[in-house]
Amino acid sequence: MIESPSATRRHPTILDVASHAGVSKSTVSNVVRGLPGVSEATRGRVRLAIQELGYRPNVLARQLVQQRTSILGVVVGDLANPFFAEMAKSVERHAAARGYTAMFCNTEGDSQSELAGVETLLEHRVAGIVFLAFSGDSRTMRETLQHQIPAVFVSCGAEWGDVVSVDDEVGGRMGTAHLVDAGHRRIAYLFIPELEDQSDRARWDGYCEALKAAGLGPPVRISWSPPAEHALVDGVDRPLIEVFTGPDRATGVFASNDVAAIALQEFADRVDLRVPGDISIVGFDDVPMAGLARIALTTIAQPRDELARLGIATIADRIERKLKGPPTRTLVDVTLVARRSTAPLRQA
Amino acid sequence: MIESPSATRRHPTILDVASHAGVSKSTVSNVVRGLPGVSEATRGRVRLAIQELGYRPNVLARQLVQQRTSILGVVVGDLANPFFAEMAKSVERHAAARGYTAMFCNTEGDSQSELAGVETLLEHRVAGIVFLAFSGDSRTMRETLQHQIPAVFVSCGAEWGDVVSVDDEVGGRMGTAHLVDAGHRRIAYLFIPELEDQSDRARWDGYCEALKAAGLGPPVRISWSPPAEHALVDGVDRPLIEVFTGPDRATGVFASNDVAAIALQEFADRVDLRVPGDISIVGFDDVPMAGLARIALTTIAQPRDELARLGIATIADRIERKLKGPPTRTLVDVTLVARRSTAPLRQA
DNA sequence: CTGAAATCCTGTAACGTTCCAATCTTGTGA
DNA sequence: TCACAAGATTGGAACGTTACAGGATTTCAG
Numbered sequence: 001m002i003e004s005p006s007a008t009r010r011h012p013t014i015l016d017v018a019s020h021a022g023v024s025k026s027t028v029s030n031v032v033r034g035l036p037g038v039s040e041a042t043r044g045r046v047r048l049a050i051q052e053l054g055y056r057p058n059v060l061a062r063q064l065v066q067q068r069t070s071i072l073g074v075v076v077g078d079l080a081n082p083f084f085a086e087m088a089k090s091v092e093r094h095a096a097a098r099g100y101t102a103m104f105c106n107t108e109g110d111s112q113s114e115l116a117g118v119e120t121l122l123e124h125r126v127a128g129i130v131f132l133a134f135s136g137d138s139r140t141m142r143e144t145l146q147h148q149i150p151a152v153f154v155s156c157g158a159e160w161g162d163v164v165s166v167d168d169e170v171g172g173r174m175g176t177a178h179l180v181d182a183g184h185r186r187i188a189y190l191f192i193p194e195l196e197d198q199s200d201r202a203r204w205d206g207y208c209e210a211l212k213a214a215g216l217g218p219p220v221r222i223s224w225s226p227p228a229e230h231a232l233v234d235g236v237d238r239p240l241i242e243v244f245t246g247p248d249r250a251t252g253v254f255a256s257n258d259v260a261a262i263a264l265q266e267f268a269d270r271v272d273l274r275v276p277g278d279i280s281i282v283g284f285d286d287v288p289m290a291g292l293a294r295i296a297l298t299t300i301a302q303p304r305d306e307l308a309r310l311g312i313a314t315i316a317d318r319i320e321r322k323l324k325g326p327p328t329r330t331l332v333d334v335t336l337v338a339r340r341s342t343a344p345l346r347q348a
Numbered sequence: 349m350i351e352s353p354s355a356t357r358r359h360p361t362i363l364d365v366a367s368h369a370g371v372s373k374s375t376v377s378n379v380v381r382g383l384p385g386v387s388e389a390t391r392g393r394v395r396l397a398i399q400e401l402g403y404r405p406n407v408l409a410r411q412l413v414q415q416r417t418s419i420l421g422v423v424v425g426d427l428a429n430p431f432f433a434e435m436a437k438s439v440e441r442h443a444a445a446r447g448y449t450a451m452f453c454n455t456e457g458d459s460q461s462e463l464a465g466v467e468t469l470l471e472h473r474v475a476g477i478v479f480l481a482f483s484g485d486s487r488t489m490r491e492t493l494q495h496q497i498p499a500v501f502v503s504c505g506a507e508w509g510d511v512v513s514v515d516d517e518v519g520g521r522m523g524t525a526h527l528v529d530a531g532h533r534r535i536a537y538l539f540i541p542e543l544e545d546q547s548d549r550a551r552w553d554g555y556c557e558a559l560k561a562a563g564l565g566p567p568v569r570i571s572w573s574p575p576a577e578h579a580l581v582d583g584v585d586r587p588l589i590e591v592f593t594g595p596d597r598a599t600g601v602f603a604s605n606d607v608a609a610i611a612l613q614e615f616a617d618r619v620d621l622r623v624p625g626d627i628s629i630v631g632f633d634d635v636p637m638a639g640l641a642r643i644a645l646t647t648i649a650q651p652r653d654e655l656a657r658l659g660i661a662t663i664a665d666r667i668e669r670k671l672k673g674p675p676t677r678t679l680v681d682v683t684l685v686a687r688r689s690t691a692p693l694r695q696a
Numbered sequence: 697c698t699g700a701a702a703t704c705c706t707g708t709a710a711c712g713t714t715c716c717a718a719t720c721t722t723g724t725g726a
Numbered sequence: 727t728c729a730c731a732a733g734a735t736t737g738g739a740a741c742g743t744t745a746c747a748g749g750a751t752t753t754c755a756g
Contacts, residue, residue: 011473013742015742024705025706025742026745027706029745033744037703037704039703039704039705056470057742057743058412058473059472059743060411060472060743061711061743062744063408063743064406064412064711064741064744066743079427079433080433080636082430082433085430085433086428088427088428089426092427092454101472104452106437106440106441123404123407124408124449125407125408265642266640266641269641293614293617294614294643361711361712362712362713372737373712373714374714381714387734390734405712405713406713407713409713410712410714412711412714412742413712413714413715413740413741414713
């Protein structure tokens with residue numbers, strides 16, 4: 001079959017199929033959707049016509065008349081971040097399994113572009129929104145709420161809406177306690193301010209509690225923007241290295257996520273601090289990289305696929321009205337994976 | 349403003365806005381789209397009504413009548429693979445910058461789900477498809493071609509359509525030559541069969557040429573499915589370790605991508621082979637992880653963001669008919685990043 | 697035969713936009 | 727005061743589908 005190269009032939013519509021098969025468009029529609037009440041003979045003829053014309057239903061038109069789409073918006077903090085990448089992949093798979101198509105939008109943790117992204121999703125009349133990251137910006141939230149579109153927050157807290165997540169506070173406590181048990185007395189908390197969300201704050205709470213429970217303190221908060229050699233330590237700008245060399249130096253660090261933990265490990269390598277010799281590091285998430293022998297990061301593992309599965313199940317049930325009533329809160333368990341980035345404190 | 353909690357109020361339409369502002373729907377449409385020919389006074393009234401009702405245009409309806417969407421389908425091999433994750437992020441950003449929304453679909457390198465994904469994208473009447481991975485399956489290709497929808501292949505070859513990519517053959521040659529220059533005489537080629545595409549094959553060609561040019565050979569082909577201790581070496585199933593311990597052992601490996609290279613490095617670490625002491629490894633892609641001090645992988649770097657930018661520019665130009673004529677082929681340069689996974693061959 | 701039920705099929709009215717030709721204002725110069 | 731142009735506004739016809747009420751046709755028991 002030769003076609004004129006530039007003549008962009010229009011898509012055949014249900015009407016073309018109908019006239020080609022000698023039936024009405026309603027019948028074609030019924031065949032396409034596999035509804036009963038069409039004779040085998042007609043069904044065959046219609047299918048043949050569909051084949052011959054290369055007809056493909058126009059989802060747009062369908063969705064317009066049905067007043068609902070099967071698209072799920074997915075808000076991701078940073079697609080290039082391994083944790084989000086894994087989550088995004090799982091979410092996409094589970095969404096597809098339930099008949100939804102995922103539409104991602106990437107927000108550099110920036111509530112400005114988060115808002116723009118949600119706006120775009122709403123214009124596309126997505127059936128619901130899955131937040132894998134949520135800045136907590138209240139306007140976005142209200143926008144969404146106001147339009148009565150289901151939203152689920154997976155692994156990122158929110159005051160409102162269905163939440164599927166690990167118990168971040170417990171995780172924070174476990175990670176910190178692991179360091180305490182190893183004899184560390186001065187333990188810092190590391191996080192990346194750009195990406196901080198409610199989950200991080202809960203992890204911080206867990207960290208504080210664990211410290212308190214062990215009679216240690218006060219908490220030390222290191223906020224670090226990755227490429228920096230300096231960091232904001234408890235609010236004052238300090239060369240990062242001092243945190244681990246001064247008289248009151250920290251020997252343990254609980255990081256609110258693996259990316260931060262690995263970045264710190266990298267920093268330590270560069271300035272000749274030993275991990276775990278000089279610093280023991282505990283991360284959070286258990287990204288695939290953390291399991292490499294050369295990284296060997298002790299971390300708090302989240303069951304990513306399970307979170308994605310539950311998240312999709314929750315929002316799908318909301319959309320399909322199988323789930324009604326007040327927001328639900330589903331928590332799944334976290335586990336500590338001990339690797340070689342932590343060790344008992346060397347006695348001085 | 350109190351709303352009944354379960355009554356999912358319908359979205360206001362352009363007609364609601366029109367009657368609320370006391371104008372016709374056409375005028376509202378003109379205001380929304382920012383067309384000229386609307387008096388300032390009316391414009392203001394309409395904007396107010398939009399505000400008050402919380403109107404948001406329905407992209408579906410717009411696209412239906414306009415016969416085109418502003419959605420770009422993006423076919424990704426594996427979102428969790430760091431190379432694809434970075435590319436996906438860049439692609440999304442550049443697409444958004446040109447007014448397009450990206451719709452990803454993940455195909456586990458499996459041409460079955462690639463086909464299904466493309467099918468879904470076509471049903472959504474995407475304006476074009478960006479392939480970040482392409483199995484080369486001819487039916488998919490023909491499906492797409494047949495519907496006259498623009499497609500661009502970014503960093504993955506195809507016999508047909510616009511291609512934006514690095515010169516994989518040159519890359520393969522450079523990577524292999526780096527090992528040759530370091531004195532290695534027996535150099536293997538490592539790849540992951542599940543994800544092999546035309547780019548990989550071009551890299552293989554480059555590898556073979558470099559070997560030939562140096563008077564070395566024959567090529568050794570290791571196909572490896574990640575968690576395995578065994579591998580298909582030149583077609584025969586062998587314990588992977590033998591490749592690096594036998595009498596004719598390989599001392600250098602050129603891997604067709606960083607993920608494979610890092611997996612091999614991990615394997616080497618586990619079985620006590622030293623990198624680069626016993627094996628020198630060169631990867632391809634320069635994923636972020638490769639730059640970590642603990643990984644320090646020598647690799648061929650692709651300018652990912654540039655590829656994404658050019659890819660989006662190409663397909664956008666096709667869609668907007670600024671680019672006509674036969675398929676284009678844009679090549680961008682590749683650079684060797686020497687790190688610590690390669691070293692001169694130890695003299696035995 | 698007849699009437700009713702079952703089966704198969706169809707036509708019309710949405711859905712929420714954009715496009716376009718036509719109409720209604722207004723302002724201006726003669 | 728009028729004719730005319732320019733500007734502002736409008737109504738109706740698409741776009742490709744689904745929903746649904748009803749129209750044919752067939753089947754079958756009485």
